[in-house]
Amino acid sequence: MASSTVPLPQPNRPTRPNLAFRRLRGQRSPAEFAALVRRAAREIGEQVSCDARYIGRVEAGEIRCPNYAYERVFLHMYPGRTLTDLGFAPRSSVRGRGARPDEEAPPVHAMSPAHATSATHGASETDEAYEPYETQDTHDPQDPYETHHDHEESDVLRRAFMTGGGATMAAVSLAPLGLAHDAAAAGRPSPRVGVREASALEDAVRRIRLLDDRHGADGLYRRAAAPLRTAYALLDANTTRQTTAERLHSGAGELAISVGWLAHDSGRYDDARSHYAEALATARVTGDPALEAHAFCNTAFLARDAGRPREAVRAAQAAQRVARPLGSARLMSLLALREAGGWAGLADRTGCEQALVRAQALYDRGPCEADPEWMSFYGEAELEGLEAQCWSTLGDWQRAARHAARAAHLQDPHFTRNIALYTAELADDLARGGRPDEAATAGMRVLDLLDEVQSSRIQTMLAATARVLLPHRRASGVSTFLDRHASLPRKA
Structure with missing residues (x-):
């Protein structure tokens, strides 16, 4: 039943989009402008997870x-301007919270563990009434000890992070208001969930993806299972708006794909297949073509890696049929590469x-606003890397x-895992192509990255390269690489 709670009038509610901020973007796409924001953040030692969706929320x-x-980042980008010059509302007017005095503003490198407040809020229906006016910003998934300035979000999303083996490991935990895992078992009525839970779910997906970009999947996979269970529990809860229900289903499906990728990259192919199938089912139940295309995309990639190239071709072609109306040339480019990988596995050079x-022609059309958020990894470097895999096959x-x-x-330094992956691919290709000394040099670069990256895929590739190089131990640098590789700790 719809909520009967009537929200209090809110002062200074936005009645139109932020046109001032939109003008600053100019001819750049939201994704390109987001990249400028992240670059500006690095210049001043800040860490923000700005992406195309965040830019869209600001402009809306x-x-x-x-x-x-x-x-701090925006004022660094546009010196001499104030937040109001950039189209934002005064901080004192937002949600009725008083502005923090300048001397109380958090320092650039404030590092305190994420916390959850004990305060509770009103019914979720009331909170949903403010849906178009949420002020929660997407926090940076790279900063595991980020201070939460927004009490609303810290009530919804509680995170615990730990470090181990030189890589940051995320124990991401979704704890939506009033939602207990044993609610159904205890016979209690399902709680109402709203925009906060949907936002928390979307934020968990971003955090997992960005941690994977930096550190690989091995240390993240099992830790990501808990938020996935919670995400699907949310789908059984009551929601007061259809738009919120759609966000929850989409978020749960995207999280299933993210967890599936962690399983995929850590060599757990059966688990990955199950998670991708779960996402595909969620997409079809809700009629979400974007989610369906993403699920088919990853299914094609998994099928190629698992030695089922014909399935890879069919899944990639299915993804293209679903994705064509979405209007993203970059997405169609990636899906064409997935198909190419399948043709390569079938030894069909012409089809590949x-x-x-x-894929190259579609990529050259450039980015657009229809590009999915999850495709932030897909740039020229990834295109080159996937083509390399085809020729290697x-x-x-x-x-x-x-x-x-x-x-x-070409790879952006943020994507540490991909740099290690492409370099491992390079080492193997050089080794098999009869250039053992160059292969050993590339292999050493990969070994230097393994303190940060934990990926069974990369370790498997490196082990194969070492086997190819064994007969060439006398070549320059090869024995050093082989000895160092042999000293790596073996997985239990």
């Missing part, structure tokens, strides 16, 4: 006033080359090595 007026980290040409080691080298060179 959903974020009336940014958090302090974003404030045709798909690669199509076809046994064209020289061409594969050329593309792998380009991929490693």
Whole structure:
């Protein structure tokens, strides 16, 4: 039943989009502008997880006033301007909270564990009445000890992070208001959930993805299972708005894909297949073509890696059929690469080359607002890396090595895992192409990254390269690489 609670009037509610901020973006796409924001943050030692969706929320007026980290970044980008010049509301007017005096603003490197407040709020229906005016900013998944300035979010999403083996491991925990895992078992009525829970779910997906970008999947997979269980429990709870229910289903499906990828990258193919199937079922139940395309995309990639190339081709083609109306050339480009990988596995060089040409042509159309948020990893480096894998599968080691080298060179430093992956691909291609000394040099670069990256995929590739190099131990640098590789701790 719809809520009968009537929200109190809110002063200074936005009545139109933030046109001032939109003008600052100019001709850049939201994703391109978000990249500029992240770069500006790094210049001043800040960490923000700005993406195309965040830019869209700002321009739509959903974020009336940014958090302090974003404030510092925006004022650094546009010196001499104030937040109001950038189209934001005064901090004192947002949600009735008083502005924090300048001397109380958190320092740039404030590092305190994320906490949850004990205060409780009113019914979720009341909170949902404010849905278009949420001021919660997306926090930076790279900062495991980020201070939460927004008490609303800390009530909803409680996170605990730990470090181990040089890599940051996330124990992400969703604790929506009033939702207990044993609620159904205890016979209690399902709680109402709203926009806060949907936002928490979406934020968990972003955090997992960004931690995977930096550190690989091995240390994250089991820790991600708990929020996935909670996400699907949310789908059985009451919601007061159809839009919120759709966000919850989409968020749960995206989280299932993210957890599936963690299983995939850590060599748990059966688990990955199950998670991708769960996401696909969620997409079809709710009629979500974007989620369905993403699920098929990952299913194709998994099928290729699992030695089922014909399934990879079919899944990639299914993804393209679903994705075509979405209007994202970059998404269609990635799906063409997934198809190319399947054709390569079938040793169909013609089919592979045709798909690669199509992928490049679609990529060259450039980014657009229809590009999915999850595709932030897909740039020129990834295109080169996936093409390298195709040529490697076809046994064209020289061409594969050329593309792998380009991929490693082009990759944004943030994507540490991908740099290690492309360099491992390069090492293997060089080894198989009869260039053992260069292969050993590339392999050493991968070993240097393994303190930060934990990926069974990369370790498996490196082990294969070491086996290929064994007969070439006398070549320059090869024995050093083999000895260092042999000293790596073995997984239990």
